[in-house]
Amino acid sequence: xxxxxxxxxxxxxxxxxxxxxxxxxxxxxxxxxxxxxxxxxxxxxxxxxxxxxxxxxxxxxxxxxxxxxxxxxxxxxxxxxxxxxxxxxxxxxxxxxxxxxxxxxxxxxxxxxxxxxxxxxxxxxxxxxxxxxxxxxxxxxxxxxxxxxxxxxxxxxxxxxxxxxxxxxxxxxxxxxxxxxxxxxxxxxxxxxxxxxxxxxxxxxxxxxx
Numbered sequence: 001x002x003x004x005x006x007x008x009x010x011x012x013x014x015x016x017x018x019x020x021x022x023x024x025x026x027x028x029x030x031x032x033x034x035x036x037x038x039x040x041x042x043x044x045x046x047x048x049x050x051x052x053x054x055x056x057x058x059x060x061x062x063x064x065x066x067x068x069x070x071x072x073x074x075x076x077x078x079x080x081x082x083x084x085x086x087x088x089x090x091x092x093x094x095x096x097x098x099x100x101x102x103x104x105x106x107x108x109x110x111x112x113x114x115x116x117x118x119x120x121x122x123x124x125x126x127x128x129x130x131x132x133x134x135x136x137x138x139x140x141x142x143x144x145x146x147x148x149x150x151x152x153x154x155x156x157x158x159x160x161x162x163x164x165x166x167x168x169x170x171x172x173x174x175x176x177x178x179x180x181x182x183x184x185x186x187x188x189x190x191x192x193x194x195x196x197x198x199x200x201x202x203x204x205x206x207x208x209x210x
Contacts, residue, residue, distance in 0.1 A: 006036030006044060009133050025065055025072045026080065027056030029138060033130040049118070050126045054134055055080055055111040059092025068092070083111045083146060086185045097184075102144045103193040110139045112147040115174070125207070131178055132204040135190065145190040146183070147175055178204070 012030040033050040057080075059069040069092035073084035087098050087109055112135065117127040135145055149171035175188050179200040183189035190197050 006038075007129075008034050008036065008046065009130060010034060011134075011137070025062045025067055025069075026076050027054075027058075028076070029054040029056065029134070031130060031134045033126055049121055050115065050130045052115045052127075052130050052134055053113040054138060055083065055113055056138060057084065057088075057109050057111070059088060060108075062092060079113060080111070083113075083148070083187070086187055087144075087146060098144075101183075102189075102191050104144045104191070108140075108143055110135065110143055110145045112145060125204075127174065128177060128204050131174075132201040135178075135192075136198075136201050136205065139192055143192050145180075145192065147180055147188045147190075148186060149175055149188060 010032045012032075013027060031052045031054065032048050034046040035049045036044040036046045038044055057069065057073065062069040062072050068090060069088060070081070070084055070090045074081040086095075088094060112131060115127045115131050139145055172188070178190065179197045180188040180190045192198060
């Protein structure tokens with residue numbers, strides 16, 4: 001990021017009161033980092049440079065609204081079901097080994113689904129800035145944040161899948177730089193109950209503003 005560069009981060013959460021249950025029981029955050037350029041006078045032209053998707057899951061809220069949490073996740077997409085079934089049981093309770101691993105808000109988890117950075121703009125810190133800000137903004141203290149460095153369901157003989165598997169190495173380096181560590185079932189986790197995790201994210205975000 002260049003000194004004096006204009007940046008802003010935009011958060012979007014859609015609610016559809018009259019929609020299907022999964023429209024409102026799963027928080028789907030679309031987060032974008034935009035880069036600005038002064039077009040003359042006080043006008044600024046903004047262009048999106050990085051986009052990310054995060055899922056927030058709260059089984060207690062699901063239960064109050066009369067839906068089984070896994071059904072909500074599965075109805076949204078196969079990816080959310082994959083994340084969900086490796087952290088919660090079908091009734092929305094944390095799996096025992098997950099519950100014992102963290103000091104976090106019972107039943108609440110955040111999933112960093114993807115961070116999309118155009119190849120010409122990689123290695124400039126944009127993706128790290130967006131991910132750090134999103135996690136610090138959307139996850140309360142003690143929340144566990146999960147991520148999967150590669151696609152959740154692939155057929156390895158497919159040439160496109162082979163290409164995507166290769167990108168997984170790059171993605172694991174990205175997650176490690178944010179403070180994530182391998183957890184289970186190819187999921188990585190960032191435990192926000194630890195001071196080191198918070199310090200790492202804060203350092204990334206503050207570094208962008210320096």
